[in-house]
Amino acid sequence: MATSGDGIADSKDKIFIGKEQQAAWLTLALANRHGLVTGATGTGKTVTLQVMAEGFARAGVPVFAADIKGDLSGIAEAGTPNDALIKRAKDMGLKLQPDQFTTVFWDVFGEQGHPVRATVSEMGPLLLSRMLDLNDVQEGVLNVAFRVADDNGMPLVDMKDLRAMLDAIAPIAQKVAEHGDVNADIRQAAQALGNVTKQTVGTIQRQLLVLENQGGEKFFGEPALLLQDMLRTDAEGRGIVNILAADKLMNNPRLYATFLLWMLSELFEELPEVGDVEKPKLVFFFDEAHLLFNDAPKSLLDKIEQVVRLIRSKGVGVYFITQNPIDVPDRVLAQLGNRVQHALRAFTPRDQRAVTAAAETFRPNPKLDTAKVITELGKGEALVSFLEGNGTPAMVERVLIRPPTARIGPVTAEERKAILAASPLKGKYEAAIDSESAYEMLRSRIDGKASGEGGAAEGGLLGQLGAIVATVFGTNTPRGKLSTGQVVARNVARTVTDKVIGGIAADLGKSVGGSLGGSVGRSIVRGTLGGLLRR
Missing domain, CATH: 3.40.50.300 (P-loop containing nucleotide triphosphate hydrolases)
Structure with missing residues (x-):
């Protein structure tokens, strides 16, 4: 010196x-x-x-x-x-x-x-929206994807996890919105989920592809x-x-x-x-x-x-x-x-x-x-x-x-x-790990329904909406341990009535509408600036 x-x-x-x-x-x-x-x-x-x-x-x-x-x-x-x-x-x-x-x-x-590396969940919706240059509507959809993943124990680790979750929530929102004229609960959900359209999800997916081409795929993953x-x-x-x-x-x-x-x-x-x-x-x-x-x-x-x-x-x-x-x-x-x-x-x-x-x-x-x-x-x-x-x-x-x-x-x-x-960290981060996360969980549930229940072959709203919601929220958990989303999924699988659709609207409206409307849930707060406000 x-x-x-x-x-x-x-x-x-x-x-x-x-x-x-x-x-x-x-x-x-x-x-x-x-x-x-x-x-x-x-x-x-x-x-x-x-x-x-x-x-x-x-x-x-x-x-x-x-x-x-x-x-x-x-x-x-x-x-x-x-x-x-x-x-x-x-x-x-x-x-x-x-x-x-x-x-x-x-x-x-x-x-x-x-x-x-960092996981998608660690990055959070606000920073990821900034990275993808999304507008307010698209950022709201991204918040929905994070919320659904958090509420259902599906880790968003890499980009294929986020892609799979976005693909899953778009048809759910579309089906709820199609029944938005049935009662007040459904109208609430339609208003909350109305921006989750295939077009908006498609735009986000294209931005994800741009990020992948710039090396983002290497950044998101484990070990973090x-x-x-x-x-x-x-x-x-x-x-x-x-x-x-x-x-x-x-x-x-x-x-x-x-x-x-x-x-x-x-x-x-x-x-x-x-x-x-x-x-x-x-x-x-x-x-x-x-x-x-x-x-x-x-x-x-x-x-x-x-x-x-x-x-x-x-x-x-x-x-x-x-x-x-x-x-x-x-x-x-x-x-x-x-x-x-x-x-x-x-x-x-x-x-x-x-x-x-x-x-x-x-x-x-x-x-x-x-x-x-x-x-x-x-x-x-x-x-x-x-x-x-x-x-x-x-x-x-x-x-x-x-x-x-x-x-x-x-x-x-x-x-x-x-x-x-000669680095003391040699070998700790070099090999990527592809652990079970949202993509694998969603694929497993889709495959399970296809082999065990005939998938969506029954047709109509029961076959389409029931299969989609059940795929995202799961149907194999005992009744006493079901989450709100899982209760909705099982009810959809049982019957297609205005009451059931109303229940979907009410539950999804409460779960998702709050995040889009400005109220801050635990998981959204966690992702507001990466890990800044994690609870």
């Missing part, structure tokens, strides 16, 4: 980031108050991210970072100082000593790191990622640096942004409350953060703000990296206390507004014209303001970012392969 005779070095309670007239320190106890690193392309944001990641790792704090261009992977190998880095270190009073950090590589596609595997330290007590290979993932920016947001929501749900801590349990770097907020509906922005505001108490620090501070909504920006601002170029009116906005977010320094300096900063220079004392921002200072001690630039393919071969 870099050290000096005058005490400028990382310590147990703070990280040295850079220096010009004044040294800039990031206090570990305030690092979970989140942060923002901004600047135009080529101004040094990635190097700053690496410097911060190295400092956290030395302090025993695990790090997660998305590696968009592959450059950050070099943190796994010792640096080779050049004349420019040596001079920069010398100007700060540092002696540059090459260092490297224990690194675990991850990759949604399983090509450049350990595979990262255990987040505790990212909260590790090495034998020396240093934090593990977790690098997500995101170069290919960035081909689908919405998948990238939704995936990282899912990870944040899972951290929020799984980690216990710790309040104020001496140092974070994990620091999460969110590169290209503007992708998270582009075209995001208000409901999602509300949840993002909630995650950022509340995850601090779980000991997690979130650092957004983007080009312009105006890329981040004000209500999220207000939660980001530690700021590093690299140069911005004021070539357009929007650029000029960005410069003004960036300058106004800093605590003024009478010695600096902040707006002017932002446009004059050289590569590797930044305006810095970190929280201090009781959590108030320090006055903005112009600093030169310290040089990293690990390699600047990517590892080679051979080096990455060797690191993966």
